[in-house]
Amino acid sequence: MWTGDTVQNTVCELEVEIKNADGLHMRPAMQFVDAASKFQALITVSKAETSVDGKSIMQMSMLAATYGTRLKIKAEGVDAAEAIEALRELVEVTKFGEPTPEEKSRQMS
Amino acid sequence: MKFAEFVCFEAVIPELQAKDRDGAITELVAAMDKAGRLGKGNCDKITRAVIKRENEASTGMGKGIAVPHVKHKAVKNVVAAVGQSSKGVDFAALDKQPVYSVVLLISPADDPDKHLQAMEQIFKHLQQEKFRKFLRQSQTAAQIEDLLKEADVNPSL
Numbered sequence: 182m183w184t185g186d187t188v189q190n191t192v193c194e195l196e197v198e199i200k201n202a203d204g205l206h207m208r209p210a211m212q213f214v215d216a217a218s219k220f221q222a223l224i225t226v227s228k229a230e231t232s233v234d235g236k237s238i239m240q241m242s243m244l245a246a247t248y249g250t251r252l253k254i255k256a257e258g259v260d261a262a263e264a265i266e267a268l269r270e271l272v273e274v275t276k277f278g279e280p281t282p283e284e285k286s287r288q289m290s
Numbered sequence: 291m292k293f294a295e296f297v298c299f300e301a302v303i304p305e306l307q308a309k310d311r312d313g314a315i316t317e318l319v320a321a322m323d324k325a326g327r328l329g330k331g332n333c334d335k336i337t338r339a340v341i342k343r344e345n346e347a348s349t350g351m352g353k354g355i356a357v358p359h360v361k362h363k364a365v366k367n368v369v370a371a372v373g374q375s376s377k378g379v380d381f382a383a384l385d386k387q388p389v390y391s392v393v394l395l396i397s398p399a400d401d402p403d404k405h406l407q408a409m410e411q412i413f414k415h416l417q418q419e420k421f422r423k424f425l426r427q428s429q430t431a432a433q434i435e436d437l438l439k440e441a442d443v444n445p446s447l
Contacts, residue, residue: 202402203402203405204402204403204406205406206402206405206406206409207347207349207357207359207409208346208347211347237417238351239351239352239353239413239416239417240413240417242357242409242410242412242413243409243410243413243414243417244410245406245407245409245410246406247402247403247406247407248402248403
């Protein structure tokens, strides 16, 4: 059905897990903010009852997302699905280019 | 984590002498060292490590604040120093504006969770305009200490 030129507002939500040993410290948080800012969609990141703007480095820095923390990423906007996929990949696949605890302990030994 | 658990109140500087980033970092690390929090002979090494980290990416993240930090094996617990500058420090901040409040954080090399918990507390308050304003209005180390302790019991500050 043609609904005229209504702006399509997709909402996507996904839970991700922090897999790098050092967690979401400032450098990964900045990578996240940079990645999120490439999209028009509004990005909200939640840890338990705390929800922050995924495009604000200050707010992302107060999440204290340690290794193993599960975060809920919510994207709202025309490119929500692409945004969610890019952010999931950054957190869980490339892991911000940082080692997992196992890789880190191997590096240290 | 509460401010009182990791801020070294003897390393609170109400008026930094430094006008630039490296000077401010040097001053704050020296204050922590003088308070005996960095172990023997680590002051210069830690200063250089913080500056190196800062060169990789600025922690001056706008709104007149900067949170230079590094993980270093010299410390067993997270420790922070706080410096204020009424004139502003050139910190190469992301928004190119001067920095008025600097929170320097040194974290142990092998306890990433503690580092994140200290950062959580720092940013929870620094992102609130009221807290930043009170920090900038503080004129003595005692006032800054009171403000941080007040923030520990008042999450809305």
